[in-house]
Amino acid sequence: MPSKDQLFGKEGESLAVLYLKKHGYKIIEQNYRTKLGEIDIIAKEKNTLVFVEVKSRNTGHFGSPKYAITPKKMRKISMVALYFLKETKQSGVKARFDVVSISPGEKEPEIEIIKNAFDLAYG
Numbered sequence: 001m002p003s004k005d006q007l008f009g010k011e012g013e014s015l016a017v018l019y020l021k022k023h024g025y026k027i028i029e030q031n032y033r034t035k036l037g038e039i040d041i042i043a044k045e046k047n048t049l050v051f052v053e054v055k056s057r058n059t060g061h062f063g064s065p066k067y068a069i070t071p072k073k074m075r076k077i078s079m080v081a082l083y084f085l086k087e088t089k090q091s092g093v094k095a096r097f098d099v100v101s102i103s104p105g106e107k108e109p110e111i112e113i114i115k116n117a118f119d120l121a122y123g
Helices: 004-022 071-087
Strands: 025-034 037-045 048-056 095-103 110-118
Touching (some): 004 025, 004 037, 004 048, 004 095, 004 110, 037 071, 048 071
């Protein structure tokens, strides 16, 4: 049985997918998992492959969720993205890393897409 945090995370990812679609992204894959780690959403926006990390918080006590991505997490996402590109033979494709930040709002959650949130991170 999923934990409360896992259910909250899944809900955040569902909101992110709807929001990305509304903003012209085509969803290719969700929860892409490898032995190296996971990418929440892989999408395409125009001619760019986009690796999306979803960060959501149900309280504002710890600041915006967009600031919760550590250098370690960036490296892990980068490794998984490179693995995906190699496995799907798309090494030459234009790609970037976006973050979808979901925070509590007055009536509705506040959702923000941060394009090019970080660069490919090594080592």
